[in-house]
Amino acid sequence: MTFKPQTLTPYLSARHYFGAEQRRHRESAQLSLVQLAGIVNSSKSTLARIETAELMPPPDLPDRLDAAFGTDKHFHGLYELAKREAHPDQYRRFMDFEAQADVLENYGAQALPGLLQTEEYAHGLLSVQEELTSEQVKQRVHARLSRQDRLRSAERPLRWAIIDESVLRRQVGSAECMSKQLACLLEQVDTPDSKVQVLPFSSGPHSLMGGALTLLTLPNGSTMAYEEGIQVGHLYEDRDSVKKWRRQYEILRANALPPAASAELIRQAMEDYKPCDTPPS
Numbered sequence: 001m002t003f004k005p006q007t008l009t010p011y012l013s014a015r016h017y018f019g020a021e022q023r024r025h026r027e028s029a030q031l032s033l034v035q036l037a038g039i040v041n042s043s044k045s046t047l048a049r050i051e052t053a054e055l056m057p058p059p060d061l062p063d064r065l066d067a068a069f070g071t072d073k074h075f076h077g078l079y080e081l082a083k084r085e086a087h088p089d090q091y092r093r094f095m096d097f098e099a100q101a102d103v104l105e106n107y108g109a110q111a112l113p114g115l116l117q118t119e120e121y122a123h124g125l126l127s128v129q130e131e132l133t134s135e136q137v138k139q140r141v142h143a144r145l146s147r148q149d150r151l152r153s154a155e156r157p158l159r160w161a162i163i164d165e166s167v168l169r170r171q172v173g174s175a176e177c178m179s180k181q182l183a184c185l186l187e188q189v190d191t192p193d194s195k196v197q198v199l200p201f202s203s204g205p206h207s208l209m210g211g212a213l214t215l216l217t218l219p220n221g222s223t224m225a226y227e228e229g230i231q232v233g234h235l236y237e238d239r240d241s242v243k244k245w246r247r248q249y250e251i252l253r254a255n256a257l258p259p260a261a262s263a264e265l266i267r268q269a270m271e272d273y274k275p276c277d278t279p280p281s
Contacts, residue, residue, distance in 0.1 A: 014081035016053040023051045025069045040064040056139040094226045103217035105160045121181040124173030159194045168269035179273040190259040197256035
């Protein structure tokens with residue numbers, strides 16, 4: 001049976017355009033899917049599904065395609081647009097601001113902020129959302145991790161995270177997943193561009209217990225606040241609203257443990273996720 005390539009719709013979205021461009025460059029180079037898969041260290045089925053926009057490109061593929069086709073940052077740029085489509089509409093404007101911010105300040109009540117999450121932890125969080133298919137979970141994990149790329153650049157922002165103690169105690173994924181996640185968190189507690197404070201149970205109730213908050217300070221000095229609940233998030237850009245959220249964040253900062261004490265509490269929590277030694281028989 002002769003294989004007939006599926007008709008593409010490149011102008012439906014950035015994701016569709018990425019797939020169409022991959023096919024266009026592949027066919028121009030007279031490469032089959034199998035041949036291209038060998039060059040970019042992928043699989044034929046993955047590349048085929050990317051071309052038809054059934055699958056979001058993995059974050060390491062665009063640079064390999066650019067290298068294979070000699071297209072400079074063409075696929076890299078398309079991916080930067082396409083990855084935003086993996087997020088709900090109301091989140092995209094926040095992401096644009098996050099990518100520009102000089103200072104990122106987060107509070108996480110029930111889960112670690114996305115910029116602090118490992119791949120396994122992010123997968124564990126997203127996989128409990130029943131409305132998401134396994135493929136959608138994978139795409140959102142990739143999209144979430146791609147936001148961390150800037151943290152490894154020369155122009156990385158200053159990050160300050162306040163996390164509730166419950167985040168340390170609530171197991172997400174396996175015990176090994178949590179152990180690795182807390183070890184990763186521990187490395188970011190007190191560095192020149194990253195600070196982490198734990199808000200202990202002993203601090204009592206507070207006004208942000210029901211959600212998460214992010215404050216973004218842009219190079220021009222302006223600040224916006226993103227407050228996130230269970231199903232919806234809201235971006236505040238007006239000065240009065242941001243001032244209110246800033247006040248609440250500073251109250252949390254004052255009641256949270258300093259970095260050194262926070263690191264010790266994280267180490268204590270890690271003990272709960274260590275494998276038990278099996279007694280000799």
